[in-house]
Amino acid sequence: MPGKYFQDYYPENYSYCYGCGRLNEKGMHIKSEWDGDEGVCRYTPDQSKTGGFPEFLYGGIIASLIDCHCAGTAAAAKERQDGFEPGERLMRRFVTASLKVDYLKPTPVGEELEIRAAVKEIKGRKITLTATLSASGSVTAKGEAVMVMIPEEENKN
Amino acid sequence: MPGKYFQDYYPENYSYCYGCGRLNEKGMHIKSEWDGDEGVCRYTPDQSKTGGFPEFLYGGIIASLIDCHCAGTAAAAKERQDGFEPGERLMRRFVTASLKVDYLKPTPVGEELEIRAAVKEIKGRKITLTATLSASGSVTAKGEAVMVMIPEEENKN
Numbered sequence: 001m002p003g004k005y006f007q008d009y010y011p012e013n014y015s016y017c018y019g020c021g022r023l024n025e026k027g028m029h030i031k032s033e034w035d036g037d038e039g040v041c042r043y044t045p046d047q048s049k050t051g052g053f054p055e056f057l058y059g060g061i062i063a064s065l066i067d068c069h070c071a072g073t074a075a076a077a078k079e080r081q082d083g084f085e086p087g088e089r090l091m092r093r094f095v096t097a098s099l100k101v102d103y104l105k106p107t108p109v110g111e112e113l114e115i116r117a118a119v120k121e122i123k124g125r126k127i128t129l130t131a132t133l134s135a136s137g138s139v140t141a142k143g144e145a146v147m148v149m150i151p152e153e154e155n156k157n
Numbered sequence: 158m159p160g161k162y163f164q165d166y167y168p169e170n171y172s173y174c175y176g177c178g179r180l181n182e183k184g185m186h187i188k189s190e191w192d193g194d195e196g197v198c199r200y201t202p203d204q205s206k207t208g209g210f211p212e213f214l215y216g217g218i219i220a221s222l223i224d225c226h227c228a229g230t231a232a233a234a235k236e237r238q239d240g241f242e243p244g245e246r247l248m249r250r251f252v253t254a255s256l257k258v259d260y261l262k263p264t265p266v267g268e269e270l271e272i273r274a275a276v277k278e279i280k281g282r283k284i285t286l287t288a289t290l291s292a293s294g295s296v297t298a299k300g301e302a303v304m305v306m307i308p309e310e311e312n313k314n
Contacts, residue, residue, distance in 0.1 A: 018215040026205040048183040058175040064217025
């Protein structure tokens with residue numbers, strides 16, 4: 001197996017996500033890993049990714065970062081619940097049921113951002129997570145996501 | 158003035174949004190117009206924009222479509238409240254305070270989607286909107302957004 005990130009262990013057929021798929025050549029390649037009990041993701045948006053206000057990151061990209069990072073953290077949390085760490089086997093894939101983002105203050109482009117996700121609740125195939133997005137140590141956006149695992153039989157490929 | 162869409166009338170300095178900026182060469186170029194009291198947007202995502210599940214649209218792109226279309230509809234609604242229709246003057250620009258998306262069922266790529274936004278409440282500089290995203294007449298995602306107008310003095314450029 002090729003890497004250290006959660007997304008390195010998604011089944012091949014589910015690895016073409018525009019946000020986080022390692023096999024999507026045009027995608028953002030969002031990558032997540034554990035930091036204790038939290039999933040952490042680092043991402044540096046380029047200058048083309050501004051939003052309505054010059055020099056500040058587009059809200060749709062912020063939503064995308066929180067979305068894929070929460071999906072990845074949900075997958076890794078489900079593995080951990082079953083006694084597995086990333087790299088030990090393929091991960092089961094989660095899709096988004098709902099996503100809420102609060103934009104607290106402007107997020108800069110051109111510098112590394114840190115997205116953190118924490119599991120709030122695991123209920124069968126459904127995992128609820130909270131997330132923060134920070135620039136230079138200051139939280140600029142908060143999120144909450146509900147992720148649902150793709151049924152087992154579809155995860156085999 | 159160059160076109161018929163709300164985004165054609167944003168001040169130049171606020172027209173580089175990755176989602177809807179007409180001047181962002183790498184952007185998605187989301188475009189919105191009135192259909193009665195609703196803002197409507199049509200967008201055909203290409204094959205690179207799938208999410209975790211093959212052939213279905215990435216949730217981050219769905220969030221982006223709802224985000225920019227609600228921002229545009231908020232701007233046009235504020236103009237209409239003041240007695241102006243798109244094309245009569247530059248629009249004041251709104252940014253996102255919060256965005257909630259419920260993903261109801263898979264959204265296909267490669268076909269035209271319709272995003273509709275309706276104003277729920279206008280309260281000073283803050284406008285709350287609801288939105289739907291449909292494929293072939295079937296609603297696949299719902300959204301709610303709170304948009305806030307950039308202060309007047311910053312909107313002059």
